[in-house]
């Protein structure tokens with residue numbers, strides 16, 4: 716079983732905690748907030764940064780990497796990231812990351828950290844080499860899929876059957892296209908290398924429920940082009956139209972922007 720919790724979520728910073736229950740394996744997926752704030756968030760949920768065994772980076776955008784350098788240096792935590800993302804990260808304000816703590820892989824690779832296996836997979840996003848992750852143990856798996864411009868059959872195959880998923884629900888299409896963003900930025904967000912809309916998220920949740928996934932944490936909501944209520948109701952409406960009830964047939968949580976969500980044991 717896993718204890719999972721979003722620490723921060725959205726364009727101001729992303730970091731998610733996952734720990735195996737009863738086994739000494741703790742991971743952070745991304746560290747896109749200052750080291751100090753991630754430490755404080757970990758304390759709030761009763762966890763300790765000193766026990767983190769690895770940080771897995773999805774991509775080099777600032778809202779995913781801002782605290783990486785501090786945490787890696789302070790706690791001597793191994794960093795896992797794709798080879799191309801490592802090249803890109805070194806052009807970001809990350810500071811010194813000791814070579815011996817850097818573990819690079821190719822998207823599609825899997826590797827072990829203690830008793831968990833980690834499967835990486837490519838996702839479409841306008842960074843150097845964005846990946847999603849599926850963390851697997853004998854008792855189940857948790858997937859992480861934020862910053863993705865489009866769902867593809869390959870990605871669906873990687874996340875199908877997950878026990879739980881942190882899934883992007885970035886924007887409401889009406890809010891985006893009627894909002895103040897310049898047209899090129901609207902096209903970028905809505906494009907195949909941008910972000911996932913509430914509607915696309917809802918369809919993905921529906922497919923995942925059919926595959927056996929029952930725990931969903933809607934993540935990386937836009938501050939300008941979405942609200943927690945709209946994201947929640949878009950997915951719940953889609954699911955209700957197919958006869959699935961929140962709290963009964965599946966659990967749904969919105970990852971808060973600035974504070975940790977409710978930790979779940981999956």
Ligand SMILES: [Zn+2]
Pocket residue numbers: 725726729776778779862935
């Ligand atoms: Zn992001």
Ligand SMILES: [Zn+2]
Pocket residue numbers: 774776840842862
């Ligand atoms: Zn990004």
